[in-house]
Amino acid sequence: MNTALVDRLCRYGALVEVGVGVRPSVAVGLAERDCRVVATDVHERSVPGAVRFVRDDVTDPDLSVYRGADAVYALNCPPELQRPLADVAEAVGTDCLFTTLGGDPTVVDAAPEALSHDTLFRLNT
Template sequence: MGQPPQSERALVAALDRHERLIEVGVGRRPEVARALAERGREVVAIDVEVSEAAREASMEPRPSSAGSLRVVTADVTALASGGDDRSIRDGLGLDASENGFNAVYARNLPAELQRPTVALAERLDADCLFTTLGFEEPVVDVRRRSEESGTIVYVAR
């Protein structure tokens, strides 16, 4: 398990005030989603191909005071451009009683996924925060938030 890298700890700190979150592009590195769940948050982590590492992280036992981590195979582009809120819930594998996300976030978000990630956050009326691959500048309107670690977290809404 171990401690996430400094840039991921900065993202966790920036997201700490949110209760229900969606991580876009969890990939093979579920550390941010795991850390948020351990802080009592409910996280749905999505990717077009869910890795074994993400699946294992979602099945880890957590104390009763901890939150939850669910991983779902989903495409942010399809979710962002889909029909109504029901299509989002269906795409995330949620039942009708589950809604109300506070934030959509991503770490190392490539430029081509920034617009659909922000669009999904807008559809959910949620905050949108992300870090980039480092060599890319955001292609959406953002505020830059510099963390103590030197990491820049971009806030798109």
Template sequence: MGQPPPSERALVAALDRYERLIEVGIGRRPEVARALAERAREVVAVDVGVSEAARDAATETRASTAGSLRVVTADVTALATDDDRAMRDGLGLGASGEADSDALAVDAVYARNLPAELQRPTVALAERLDAACLFTTLGFEEPVVDVRRRSGESETVVYVAR
């Protein structure tokens, strides 16, 4: 495996301070989630259609890292509006009916190449979880939510919504 692209390195660097994270829209690109798990972080990656690449990355990290990567089929729009129990179940965080507040303890919600139509629900999910929200865009789109721009050594801009 070669050096990851600057956009991945920038996002991993911005997320390095968080212990428990949710990635929205992992798609067929599990590299950021895998890199965070390799740094002993706990990552739950969600997508409406979890790819084989994401499932394989989760299996690989289970066997070889101090952190964890779990993939869950879920829709961020539903997660942002469901009641707490449905959200917990949708994210695979704790068993149904448990009153374990740690089950929803998440430090950051993030996304790579987040399209404009998913930015509001992603921020809403982070707000519900009282978590930071960071993302990159598709590049040709500007954020449709209030953000601060964080630039690093690459040209990649990581947007911080909360």
């Protein structure tokens, strides 16, 4: 688990992780800190009980999944999903945060925040 990322994201009480894949450790870490976490993915995924899973596609989202969240976030978010992620956050009025793979650019207006092993980007609103 990326402790620095969990430390930063746990400032939010309710979060949605977009594209959880097979690594729910950050979502689990947030749930262990009493955050309410929903994890989404385009494929059915197994997540521990403290994390709620919803199958959803951020490029064609069900906005009800994201309403009520304080933040939506994605880990290793590729450039082609950054705009849809930002659009969802803007549509429901929540913060948008993401990390990228090391060499990937950001394609949305976002401010970087250096963490110990990652750079977290926060969408500028």
